[in-house]
Amino acid sequence: MKQTKKERQQLLIDTIKNNLFITDDELSKQFTVSVQTIRLDRLELSIPELRERIKHAATKSFKDEVRSLALNEVIGEMVDIELDERAISIFDVKSEHIFKRHQIARGHHLFAQANSLAVAVINEELALTVKSNLSFVKPVKLGERVVAKAIVIRKDHEKKRTFVEVTSTVENNIVFKGQFEMYQTNETSDGDFK
Amino acid sequence: MKQTKKERQQLLIDTIKNNLFITDDELSKQFTVSVQTIRLDRLELSIPELRERIKHAATKSFKDEVRSLALNEVIGEMVDIELDERAISIFDVKSEHIFKRHQIARGHHLFAQANSLAVAVINEELALTVKSNLSFVKPVKLGERVVAKAIVIRKDHEKKRTFVEVTSTVENNIVFKGQFEMYQTNETSDGDFK
DNA sequence: ACTGATATTAGTACCAAGTGCTAATATCGG
DNA sequence: CCGATATTAGCACTTGGTACTAATATCAGT
Numbered sequence: 130m131k132q133t134k135k136e137r138q139q140l141l142i143d144t145i146k147n148n149l150f151i152t153d154d155e156l157s158k159q160f161t162v163s164v165q166t167i168r169l170d171r172l173e174l175s176i177p178e179l180r181e182r183i184k185h186a187a188t189k190s191f192k193d194e195v196r197s198l199a200l201n202e203v204i205g206e207m208v209d210i211e212l213d214e215r216a217i218s219i220f221d222v223k224s225e226h227i228f229k230r231h232q233i234a235r236g237h238h239l240f241a242q243a244n245s246l247a248v249a250v251i252n253e254e255l256a257l258t259v260k261s262n263l264s265f266v267k268p269v270k271l272g273e274r275v276v277a278k279a280i281v282i283r284k285d286h287e288k289k290r291t292f293v294e295v296t297s298t299v300e301n302n303i304v305f306k307g308q309f310e311m312y313q314t315n316e317t318s319d320g321d322f323k
Numbered sequence: 324m325k326q327t328k329k330e331r332q333q334l335l336i337d338t339i340k341n342n343l344f345i346t347d348d349e350l351s352k353q354f355t356v357s358v359q360t361i362r363l364d365r366l367e368l369s370i371p372e373l374r375e376r377i378k379h380a381a382t383k384s385f386k387d388e389v390r391s392l393a394l395n396e397v398i399g400e401m402v403d404i405e406l407d408e409r410a411i412s413i414f415d416v417k418s419e420h421i422f423k424r425h426q427i428a429r430g431h432h433l434f435a436q437a438n439s440l441a442v443a444v445i446n447e448e449l450a451l452t453v454k455s456n457l458s459f460v461k462p463v464k465l466g467e468r469v470v471a472k473a474i475v476i477r478k479d480h481e482k483k484r485t486f487v488e489v490t491s492t493v494e495n496n497i498v499f500k501g502q503f504e505m506y507q508t509n510e511t512s513d514g515d516f517k
Numbered sequence: 518a519c520t521g522a523t524a525t526t527a528g529t530a531c532c533a534a535g536t537g538c539t540a541a542t543a544t545c546g547g
Numbered sequence: 548c549c550g551a552t553a554t555t556a557g558c559a560c561t562t563g564g565t566a567c568t569a570a571t572a573t574c575a576g577t
Binding site: 180183230 | 343344374377378380381422424425427429430431434435438439442448449451452453454455456457458459462
């Protein structure tokens with residue numbers, strides 16, 4: 130049984146999408162049509178040629194690399210900071226942060242934003258989270274912008290502890306709250322550690 | 324002043340490394356030598372041609388994509404799961420998970436492993452973290468393998484809540500502990516939600 | 518059954534970015 | 548000045564295309 134032009138073109142899109150390195154020649158054999166037909170199809174569907182396709186994929190890969198690196202430093206974008214007092218960061222929920230089925234942001238991204246903000250607000254060489262108490266008040270959805278505010282509550286030089294409270298909001302509605310007990314070296318102050 | 328062959332070849336390596344899309348023709352102009360010389364250089368240095376270079380970069384990008392996707396699903400590798408009872412995952416601390424200066428794993432990765440395990444162990448369509456209480460007992464360092472065990476403590480069908488406890492260890496020493504209060508839809512059981 | 522539109526195939530010239538090979542010319546060290 | 552090394556030149560060939568023209572097939576409607 131023969132395919133219609135539409136069927137073939139739909140299949141062509143799928144085939145290229147999950148192969149990407151396939152040449153017109155190979156495609157023509159796969160669909161048992163001439164190479165010219167494949168080229169007309171690509172033209173109609175405005176699918177670029179092989180070299181352009183892979184070039185595009187290659188440049189995209191660089192962006193991914195940058196993204197994943199950035200994600201490992203401070204999560205979210207810092208917009209304000211007063212060391213040992215407070216800090217604010219914003220974080221836009223994109224498709225890579227959500228549960229696919231429900232468009233709701235995965236909890237660990239909210240935690241990561243809050244936790245890295247708590248680390249950043251501490252004016253020391255090394256700061257680690259010791260304990261924390263979290264409350265995920267309201268689900269955050271795709272496309273929403275989360276504003277996290279960290280406030281230093283108390284600093285205990287003796288015990289090398291700092292207590293930080295982080296509140297995250299979306300359009301002024303609280304979506305997340307966390308208390309963080311942080312350990313830090315006291316290098317800038319008394320430097321008796323290590 | 325003229326360059327030696329060695330100097331040129333070293334520069335060639337650098338140039339290609341941070342350009343990747345440059346053709347022999349452009350290179351020949353940049354180094355004011357003939358295209359043939361560039362080709363001999365590439366041959367000696369076994370640098371593949373432009374098309375092969377970008378093809379290679381493109382395939383590498385796919386791996387990245389897979390990695391970052393996998394990273395967005397369950398963090399760590401699941402080794403055992405009994406729905407609504409317990410689950411175990413392992414997570415190897417790599418260079419991308421640490422504070423550069425101290426080789427210590429960032430807290431949010433430990434949280435992410437524990438939290439995603441808590442989500443996974445719940446036998447429902449949708450599970451979200453409501454509250455959690457964390458304790459970062461001991462710093463985890465580069466190269467260490469973290470084993471997280473999640474145990475379902477209690478399931479409250481009325482209130483659609485499940486309580487999960489996660490303990491993470493490195494070589495049998497506890498490094499992290501967390502209690503998670505999870506919200507879930509009861510679709511598999513009574514389906515009165517939504 | 519015939520006509521016209523649409524789809525498909527074929528063929529040619531051309532391009533980019535190469536490889537592979539041979540031969541000529543520079544350039545440098547001893 | 549001689550020989551080795553380095554560089555340049557030229558040509559045929561390859562892949563995976565574009566752009567264009569022309570011929571043929573297929574189908575739908577009257």
